[in-house]
Amino acid sequence: MWAILIGAALIIGGFVFLFSSALGRRPSDPHHMPQGGSTLEPRREGLRFLGISQNWPALAVIAVGALLLAFGRYS
Template sequence: MAIILIGALLTIAGLVYMAGAAIKRGQLSGGSAPAGSTGPTLEPPRRGLRFLGLSQDWPGLLMMGVGILMLLSVAIL
């Protein structure tokens, strides 16, 4: 029972860590309007996919991986 709880907590903690890291990396919304737009938008200008980099998310991925392995090990046994 404890392995299930720890696995679930690790999986959730990894997800929360990755979400927090993505939020801390940069401004999520800009107040400026892109060319051809009528008003301000929530879409940031040229953010790209750099915020999804594995080099910054590896601790969260590791926590999620260990948690999933713990949950699967209990399900298999």
């Protein structure tokens, strides 16, 4: 029972840790796009913020939590 509760807490904590960088940022100043209009997206960042190299600690916590959920009922 405790393994399942700890696993669920680790998964939730992993997701909070994963999204904490996005949640903690202040919105950027809007800049104008070449096509017209404005956007709050950062310039030329692309999808680098989704990379495993920056998010591996949170993904490891989520994986440990998933293992505890999967195998917690056997202990």
